[in-house]
Amino acid sequence: MSETAIRVEGLAKCYLIARALGRQPYRTLQEEVIALPKNLWKRALGRSDSMETFWALEDVSFEVGEGEVVGIIGRNGAGKSTLLKILSRITQPTRGRAEIYGRIGALLEVGTGFHPELTGRENIFLSGAILGMRRSEIARQFEAIVAFAEVDQFIDTPIKRYSSGMYTRLAFAVAAHLEPEILLVDEVLAVGDAAFQKKCLGKMEDVAGQGRTVFFVSHNTQAVRQLCTRGILLEHGRVAADGSVDSTLAVYNQRLRDMRIDSETGVNNPENRRGSGAVRFSAVSVEDLDGAERYTFGMGDTVRFRLSFTVNAPMRGVAIVVALRSGMSREIVTSVRHVVTEKQLHPGTSSTVVIDLPDIYIRPGEYPLYLHVSEANPSPKNYDVLDDLTPPLVITPHGRVLHDNFDPARPLGVFSLPSRMTMADQPADEDDLPRIVPRRPHIVR
Amino acid sequence: MTGPARVAADNLPAAVRRPTVVIEPTTGWSAINFRELWTYRDLLRILAGRDVKLRYKQTGLGITWVILQPLVAALIFTVMFGRFARLPSDGHPYIVFAFSGIIAWNYFAAVLQRAGNSLITDARLITKVYFPRLAIPLASTFSAMIDLSVSLAVMTVLMVIYGVSPTWRLLLLPVFIILTAVTATGVSLWLSALNVRYRDFVHAMPFMLQVWMLASPVAYATSIVPEKWRVLYGLNPAVAFVEGFRWSILGSSSITPQMVMITSAVALVVFVGGAFFFRRVERGFADSV
16 A cells, blocks of 8 residues: 555544523623632532533544545445544544644535625635635635636636635635645535536546545545545445445445435434424335345336324324425425325324336436425424435436436436437438438437 | 546546545644645635625724724723823824824724634634634734724825824735734634633623723823833733834834833734634534534
8 A cells, every 4th residue: 555644543533512492602701700600510520511422433443555545435424524523623623633734625515604795816816825825825726716716707806796606616625735645535525516516526537537535525426436536435434335336335335235225313413313203204115026125227117105104192184295306506496296195194103005106317426315394284393304315316328327327318307308309301402511411309308 | 436536636646645624533732734724815805805895894983984983982082181181192193193093992992803703603604614713813903904994094184184194104004914913813712712611701802992092002102100110011912002103103102122022022922822722622623613
């Protein structure tokens, strides 16, 4: 193996979380003064105060060689972001040690330090400096940044007048021209339109191709598969798998499939599971028309969802939403909603519904699932969400392997609309020109 | 596979390779890492530049405001304290006397105001990228200097109008500017760090500044303070720099070398203490802002 770029030994991070509801991690002086006698009393008795501890990282060790492109995957709350924050020195570990060999650049968001009142030009210098570039470096790269962002006409306009697309392009352009030896990236690709995401991924591939070390934290298993050579799976703040990207993703997907979805799964993670608990999904499966559970379908297949739910408090009716997220940007690309009933329901009621998506013409890719059950008139409390708690739906082209994600000839977008081409009338006698003989009209998906 | 970084690393003998950065939990007190701060000097300059640009872009009146505000204050002091109360002004026209104190105080107050809340305003930065956190409050120390130089230009005009001619003491003005900057930075390190811990500190700030100004020789001269209280009065670090500005600009004031020494010592203690305090609490900034 080549020289070490990052060495992590027994890294752990403990957060204090407020026990009382609505308690902030910071205090007001007034509170402090009022609480002083009580706290002194508690301390005298050797009791801890009202904070609870939460170990975001428990014991993480690994070593990354120079030039490796490592993807860090894991569910929400597995500790991915905390690891990245420690490695980029934003926060300190509670225990353990990390050594970094080389200049490090961290991209934890797009547009770090951007200020809406300043012009594009001013923001390039500001953001570049915040990301750790020297002024002279930024000046040298200035033209390239502007060209990459395609904003040359508006470079002296305050960025508050930019469209969100322009803003994102400019922000990424600055980041993309950082030249660290080690690049830490956190899901910054979860922004922008599909075409721009491709450009960003392409740029990251370039960086990786230059032999620099890349540390990529993402939900986006498609991008991880494409970019990374090695994968590290984090689970509950520990390394659960570490190996080639394919083997780690295989472990990850197996874990997702093994996880039984019931009324308790992920309930403590507000990013995956929300709502009051008045209604909960109790079982979820995705299957084909033969009833076999699976998550990989070909374009044109029928996808069947079998969803069970239990009502725990009186509710008026039930409606279910099945939505597909984009594997890239994670926005919801489409959804279907069915009202199961509008009748009053009593606690203890449970039921199972089957929702079919016939002839699914979505382009090949991975689509994380977002499942939602609520009262028939959506209520702000009585609902349940399973957000990316199941394996993603994988759509493959008929019988063939998954398309290369960055193939420029591949049509863009999520939906495959049927289309047909015919030849328009041509001038009658232009003998010199070769005639295009139209193919028989046919529908292309 | 031969990027520039590669080549550089290959050329190094293996034994020389030391980690660029070691990340470990730290405890206890630590001093300012001046070397690191120096490598981030471009960031400091750009952050200060951002403050200046935003200030002049967002206020409609822009530079007019910077000129008018101290001028109006000086006028009111002249009428109230000079004319009505007939306070002494150490032999200078009252408006020139008052203005020279106001510009020193205004610089000091501007640094405190901007730096005090700076860590909260830039919370997004703190949670998203690493750089020496000191750069954020320090930027205010430098950005407020722009307003100070505008005020000094107005001061020059006033001196010409009132026929006050500068003396050799003007050459020592930079020393007093540095004394003011160090004092202001010291206090603002305390304020900005306390602000992260105690969010209601912001509300106490205007009150604190108001009381502090009244306790400093901005609108009046130190000479009205009875002799026996002078030493105690001198413990207020603002006394020395306000009177120091006056002394170097107008050529005389009721300042004594003893006072400058006391204040410099107080300023130094506040600064060093602030720096250690800031370094101590900065570890938790990202987790609590």
